[in-house]
Amino acid sequence: MTDIEKGSDWRLRVFDSMSFPTVIFKPDKTIVAVNKRYLEKLGVEESLILGRSCQVVNLEYYPEQKFPCNSNGECPLTKTVKCRTGQTVLLKHTDQHGHLGWEERVFSPILGVTGEVDYVIESIRDVSRVKNLEKMYSGIRELIDRVVQSxxxxxxxxxxxxxxxxxxxxxxxxxxxxxxxxxxxxxxxxxxxxxxxxxxxxxxxxxxxxxxxxxxxxxxxxxxxxxxxxxxxxxxxxxxxxxxxxxxxxxxxLRDRLDVERQLKDAHAQLIQSEKLASLGRLAAGVAHEINNPLTSILLYASLMREKLEKDHPLEKNLTYILEDTERCKEIVKNLLAYSRQTNPTRNYFKLNDVIDDSLRLIRDQKLFLHIKVIEDKWPQPLLVNADKNQLCQVLINLIINAIDAMEGRGVLTLHTYEDTVRGKAFLEVTDTGGGISEDDKSKIFDPFFSTKELGKGTGLGLSMAYGMMEENHGRIFVKETCTQGTTFALELPAVPLSELILFDSIG
Ligand SMILES: Nc1ncnc2c1ncn2[C@@H]1O[C@H](COP(=O)(O)OP(=O)(O)O)[C@@H](O)[C@H]1O
Ligand SMILES: [Mg+2]
Structure with missing residues (x-):
């Protein structure tokens, strides 16, 4: 009998005071010693345990527990004897309250002088707390992962x-x-x-x-x-x-948000523009009206004076200047009155391409077009709109003259019509190969009297009139693109849907 089996050595007192339930086996699996904690855990007397095989004890005291040896696993005790190294197994169990718990069982060989395994010592540690924490942690990790991914x-x-x-x-x-x-x-x-x-x-x-x-x-x-x-x-x-x-x-x-912000800014700018035009229109109407009568009398009296002058009179030239400039003033006043006219436009159904034909017929023969190549890129289907055709012709003529001015009389002018079927809009675009509009000017070109042209050449009313007219026709005018290679102005109108087209056809 060894010290262990005799229980007389001081080491056995150490063994007894260990806080883990611990048991010592012979290699043939019979229990030779158990410590106090082990007996407390099982609630038995030492004499009932010693000399018995671990399998018998397991069966008796852990009837529900799955051990490696009763669930197709390798017996850790046998393995410890065979390998002469420590083995660990983790056992899951449920206590009488239904709580899940884990036990770690560590098997260590006790070697004899020849190096053979004399005994195996098994200590049982309750690792439920660590395991439960681990589980909770991995649950939290999984949750965070899902939050991040979604x-x-x-x-x-x-x-x-x-x-x-x-x-x-x-x-x-x-x-x-x-x-x-x-x-x-x-x-x-x-x-x-x-x-x-x-x-x-x-x-x-x-x-x-x-x-x-x-x-x-x-x-x-x-x-x-x-x-x-x-x-x-x-x-x-x-x-x-x-x-x-x-x-x-x-x-x-941020792309969507910036898009919305840009649209809001554009809408705001358009609103300010219409407000500005409306108030200026009222003001201009009053002023134009006041000026018109004096201008008429200047014209009348100046031409009477010229008629009365003898031929080649030195003052004749000056009077001609007066008459010419007064004519120009009258032209401006006429434009102003047209611009501020509050009457509703007379709207009719017509094909947008007709605006190009009618406008070009009016101005094409002028020497203005001598070095201009005109490209007509017209939508093949009848692109129907409901608007004041005369006003649209006026707008287009303004745009064409501006384009020719921008090209300084030499370049390519493209007139393009098309339909955006998705948005239900008809477009007429005027593209030139001129020098473009500067970033600074872009916000001002629709302002009345804004002109970059030399004195006597521009009135600065063309685009502001065009702006007002397009609004009256439920459409809009805008600079689609501008760079040093040229500019495209776009006119947008609601396209008349097919059902109305049939009506139009029946009208003729
Ligand atoms: N196609 C264009 N290319 C470059 N600048 C243009 C073009 N159209 C208009 N502009 C600018 O817009 C200004 C205002 O045009 P508008 O209102 O027609 O007045 P005006 O032609 O009498 O100057 C022009 O003076 C010019 O600076
Ligand atoms: Mg102009």
Whole structure:
């Protein structure tokens, strides 16, 4: 009998005071010693246990428990004897209250002088708390993962060297990269040159959002296809033990919002423009009316005087100047009156292409067109509108004359009609190959009396009249495109739907 079996050695007192239930087997699985905690755990007397085989004890005291040996697993005790190294098994069980628990059973060999396994010592540790924490942690992780993946904001994390370590679905769409193929992509490739560096500088700046934080900032990110996308982003540096380990960013696509803002701004500008035109129209009408009568008498008396002069009188030239300039004033007044006319336009159904034919018929023979190539690119179907045709001709003639002025008499003038069937709009576009409109002037060209032309050449009323007329006809006029290569003005009108077209046909 050994010390262990005799129970006389001081080591056995240590064994007894261990706080883990512990049991010692012979290699043939008979129990030779158990400590106090083990007996407490099983609630039995030592004499009932000693000398019995572990399988018998397990069956008697753990009838519900699955052990490796009764569930197709390898017996850890046998394995310990065979391998002469420690073995660990994790057992799951449910207590009488239905709570899930885990036990870790550690088997260690006790070797004899020859190196053979004399005994195996098994200690049982309750690891339920750790296991439950682990489970809770992985549950939380899974939840966070799901929240991140389903977020509509793009979320990206990168390590210290800028390698992508996490990317959610929204970020995949926004940046055009797949989360699975980011091995060779650095976070710097996700921005236009210099932006990533700038963000890192701001992140580390204590003055901007605090250390390691970037408050909402507007930047451009770069999609895989090379396009830059405006976004709003926030960022953080992730620290571990005070050291930077990673950075993360949250991105929101701004394209839709910017589009809406732009449309609102345009609508606002149009509103201001119409208000301005309306009040100016009223003012102009009054002034024009007042001036018209004196002008008529100037014309009358000046021409009477000229008639009375002898031939080649030195004052004849001056009187001719007076008459010419007064005529010009009358022309302006006439335009002003037309512009401020409050009458409703007389609207009829007609084909938009007719406006091109009628207008060109009126002006084409002028020497103005000598070096102008006119391209007519007309919509092949009858593009029907309901508007005041005369007014539309006036608008188009204004645009054509402006275009020829812009080309300084030499260039290509394109007149293009087409239908946007989706939006139900008909368009007439006038494109020239002139020098374009400067960014500054663009906001002023529809203002009455705004002209960049030399004195005596422009009245600055053409476009503002066109603007008012298009509004009266439920349409609009706008600069579609302008650059140093040329300008396109567009006239937009509601296209008459097919049902009305039939009506039109029946009218003739
Ligand atoms: N096709 C065009 N290309 C370049 N500038 C243009 C064009 N059409 C109009 N503009 C600019 O808009 C201004 C206002 O035009 P408008 O109201 O017709 O007055 P005006 O022709 O009497 O100057 C012009 O003076 C010119 O600066
Ligand atoms: Mg003009």
């Amino acid at each position: 977020s509509v904001s793009g979320i990206i994390a990168a390590d210290r060297r800028g390698r992508i370590i996490m990317m959610n679905k929204a970020a995949e769409v926004l940046f055009g990269h797949s989360a699975y193929y980011t091995d060779n992509v650095n976070i710097e490739n996700f921005y236009p040159p210099g932006v990533a560096r700038d963000i890192m500088v701001k992140l580390r700046d204590e003055q901007i959002g605090g250390r390691g934080k970037l408050p909402i900032t507007r930047v451009n990110i770069r999609h895989k296809d090379g396009t830059d996308i405006p976004v709003e982003m926030t960022g953080v540096i992730i620290y571990e033990d005070g050291m930077e380990t990673a950075t993360a960013g949250i991105f929101n696509d």
